[in-house]
Amino acid sequence: MVGDVPEIGKNWWLFVVLGVVCVITGVLAIVWPGLTLLTLGIFAGIYLLVTAIMEIIDAIIGEPGGRALSAILGIVSLIAGLIFLRRPGESLLAIVIVAGIFLVAEGVIRVVRAFGSTGRRWWGVAAGVIDVAVGAIILAWPDIGLVTLAVFFAITMLVRGTLAIVLGFQLRKLAHHPESAQVHTASYA
Template sequence: MYEVSGEAGRHRAETGHHWWVQVVRGACAILFGILAVVWPLITLLTLVVLFGAYAIISGAFALFGAFRGAHPRQSRLWLAISGVLGIVAGLIAWVWPGITALALLILIAAYAVVIGVAEIVAAVARRKAGDTDWTYLASGVLAVAFGILLFVWPASGALALTWLIGLFAVLYGATLLVQAYRLRETAHRGTAGPAPHAV
């Protein structure tokens, strides 16, 4: 069990007040994933619209969390980059209605890798500031792994890819919800309380 005190504890407590931002991002990811899984005959256009909406909403709330949360400076920078890239990816999907399945696949894969790298860098910055929470790192690693999988497995059937995308979205969203729960606990304990258990 680790405890976070001093400046790092203040960062965690203040950031914890914005736990609901991660709830929104996680809920959107899970909703997108469930729709992709339970709607096996989803059309490409519908998938594009859903992905665009998810990326834009998630990006917008990531930006909000970066500028309103009390994250370490380097962490805020990378979270902001993550948010901007998410919005850009969503807009690209929306303004390119004739996108091909392969192009959409590459877009989603690139989005996952870049967002994942940004979250990993942000997690490292938080750890250097004394934060031992593992959920930031877990979500980043999951995103990078998913993006790489899409890049090296582009010839799969459309149904398998839709399920893969849906499964990733649900897992990623669940990680964000766990993150939100831990942040909420931190906010309730206050700056002097111990941080969540590190794994």
């Protein structure tokens, strides 16, 4: 369990907002797979910066056993987000490689966190495996077209957005009834 659950429960809405941003980004990438690289890069950069902030906060106030992983993922997310926002339309290859590396790193960390938590481990393992698979595909074929990248990106955004929304509402329930359930954010976030 991450940190003081009642304190995290008060901020449940952050997970819901992150989830909604992810789902909207995923839907836009599916509806308009031919989005310009600039738009896709900006959306991805904003998402990665929000993820970085949440991971760094978890590294500071989270469970001691998971702080190092949160810090590493926060730094990787921050660097990737800044690259996306700094050069969103200049180089498809750079964005593809950064996206692939981020997804593989996050997927591995997600799986490690899932095995280190109790409760619903399969959420974290499933999300991690999807991230690693999509990241590996992107890295294996860095010259894939923007449409293919948009579809892979959309899949990961939809999965991660759904998981974040579910977690947010579970945290909300936990904030109102702390004795009713245990939520393990390391499995979802």
